[in-house]
Amino acid sequence: MTRQSVIPIRPYLIPSAARNLLLVCAAVLAACKTEKAPPQDSTRATANVTPGQGTASGPDSAAHKLGVLAQMKTPESVHYDADLDAWFISNINGNPSQHDGNGYIVRVAAESTTTTTMFAEGGKNGVKLDAPKGIATTADQLWVADIDVVRVFDKKTGKPLKTISLKTQKATFLNDIAVGSDSAVYVTDTGIIFDSKGQMTHPGVNRIFRIALSDNKVTEAATGDSLANPNGIAWDAANSRFVLAPFAGKDVQAWKPGSAPTKIADGPGQYDGIEVLRDGRILVSSWADSSVYAVRDGKMSKIVSTVSAPADIGVDSKRGVLAIPRFDQNQVEFWKIP
DSSP states (O other): OOTTOBOSSOSOOOHHHHHHHHTTOTTSOOOOOOOOSOOOOTTTSOOOOOTTSOOOOTTSOOOEEEEEEOOOSSEEEEEEETTTTEEEEEEOOSOTTOOOSOOEEEEEETTOTTOEEEEEETTSTTOOOSSOOOEEEOSSEEEEEEBTEEEEEETTTOOEEEEEEOTTTTOOOEEEEEEOSSSEEEEEEOOOEEOTTOOEEOOSOOEEEEEETTTOOEEEEEESGGGOSEEEEEEEGGGTEEEEEESSSSEEEEEOTTSOOEEEEEOSOOEEEEEEOTTSOEEEEETTTTEEEEEETTEEEEEEOSOSSBOBOEEETTTTEEEEEETTTTEEEEEEOO
16 A cells, blocks of 8 residues: 555545445445444343344354444444453544544443443543544553554543553554553554545554553554554464454454564455454454454354444453444444354
8 A cells, every 4th residue: 555545445434424435436335324223232132143134154153143232423442341341332433533532432331231331531531532443451451542642541430541642653543452461552553544524545654563561661563564554453362472454455464573464364354353262263354345254274254244334343251242333333233152
């Protein structure tokens, strides 16, 4: 991808831009709308999948849809915290590149996903949030990527603790966050920018940053075209590596600091969220065909279909539930992992 090049299919579409683009290209995602159906309790919903709801290929069967949490505002990331047994959902609430101060994060009890509690809201209680995206939690803190800074909160109270600026490093689009085994937080920079009309360019650099937990020191852990617009990142403890979901490439990648990324499996591309399951499978969402895949032994099997704009997915490791933020539908869907 060249600098300042216009990219025809975008990983993020603000509502007005999506509606306008539909008139030009039918291949682009549908216009954003708010789902008005009431949220369903994913812990009590039936496990029977509706015919036509999703298909799968390969050894993994289709996931079963459990419920929907509606009335989000451009939800980007869903993160499950096992200590609190709760979901955290980041809401951009507008343009993904705009410093508008109206982003927010909600908390949802994992045992009954019908009720949201405001965790941190831009402009209130000393909170600054513009366009929050990827989320990670440590023992007592919540970390969230927010355009060109990383913001840290007390994960129990939502109290803002610190802001780590990456403006000096010329960060452009901080996207996802993962905690490594070396007492550091790793953040992807996709290198893109959206203008006021929702047009996306790539003026930045494909990078992964490292932030030391001890002193908040920021260093560049990886850079270059081989990262292919890095989007999702997750720590794979069993294999002592990170897994990457690049938006511009076809390969789901493995990466260790100090080394170039390597191919795990190839598929449709335009990846966003990525998670590692306890059994070693990797789940990855794709905007290319509105699906979520399971990766096993170098092969990709579709487990969820027909979910437009599946952003940064999360996994409830206790219940085996997958959460998919539907960026263009202003909702989060919950699915039972097969």
